[in-house]
Amino acid sequence: MVANNDPRYLRSRLEMRSAALEIARRDPTDLSVTSVCKTSGVDRMTFYRHFASLDALVADAMGDHAERAAAAWEAIADGSGEQENESTQLLTTYLDYIEENQELYRWALSEAGSIRTLHEIRSRFARAIEHELELLAPSLPTEERALRASYAAGGMLGACMHWLSSSPRTPTSELATRLIALSRLS
Numbered sequence: 001m002v003a004n005n006d007p008r009y010l011r012s013r014l015e016m017r018s019a020a021l022e023i024a025r026r027d028p029t030d031l032s033v034t035s036v037c038k039t040s041g042v043d044r045m046t047f048y049r050h051f052a053s054l055d056a057l058v059a060d061a062m063g064d065h066a067e068r069a070a071a072a073w074e075a076i077a078d079g080s081g082e083q084e085n086e087s088t089q090l091l092t093t094y095l096d097y098i099e100e101n102q103e104l105y106r107w108a109l110s111e112a113g114s115i116r117t118l119h120e121i122r123s124r125f126a127r128a129i130e131h132e133l134e135l136l137a138p139s140l141p142t143e144e145r146a147l148r149a150s151y152a153a154g155g156m157l158g159a160c161m162h163w164l165s166s167s168p169r170t171p172t173s174e175l176a177t178r179l180i181a182l183s184r185l186s
Contacts, residue, residue: 021061069091089176091180095176099172109161126153129149130148
């Protein structure tokens with residue numbers, strides 16, 4: 001798909017993402033194409049120009065935030081393995097966002113949710129992890145790096161899903177520290 005940089009196109013897309021998050025914060029079961037259109041002020045035709053389905057919008061909104069977190073993680077990776085504090089802070093910030101939007105994440109990552117969303121988040125995490133592995137262990141064959149990155153990203157996503165369903169919930173900074181410790185190469 002070719003990126004559309006028309007300001008109106010981008011504004012509509014952002015308004016629909018914001019509407020979906022706003023609705024989901026109240027009650028994710030109220031999410032529908034109709035409610036997103038009403039809240040965002042965008043008509044159905046415009047909605048379907050951007051997204052094939054409500055599932056695609058949710059995956060896009062959640063994937064966008066995962067993408068920004070993954071890009072920030074890639075930006076600090078330097079191959080030294082010494083950026084643990086920065087990585088922990090970035091992961092804490094991402095987990096804070098998940099906690100802020102916990103109703104949407106609980107719904108989207110549950111059995112009733114979206115396989116597309118799961119794939120979006122996992123693949124974006126895997127790409128960032130693979131980038132770091134390439135810097136930390138350049139002698140690993142490409143397929144081995146991809147396998148390890150997919151495994152780690154799936155584990156991270158699974159841990160987030162478990163965390164969202166836990167009560168009482170571990171504080172985000174503690175969870176981030178634990179996940180970073182689990183992800184070490186050694």
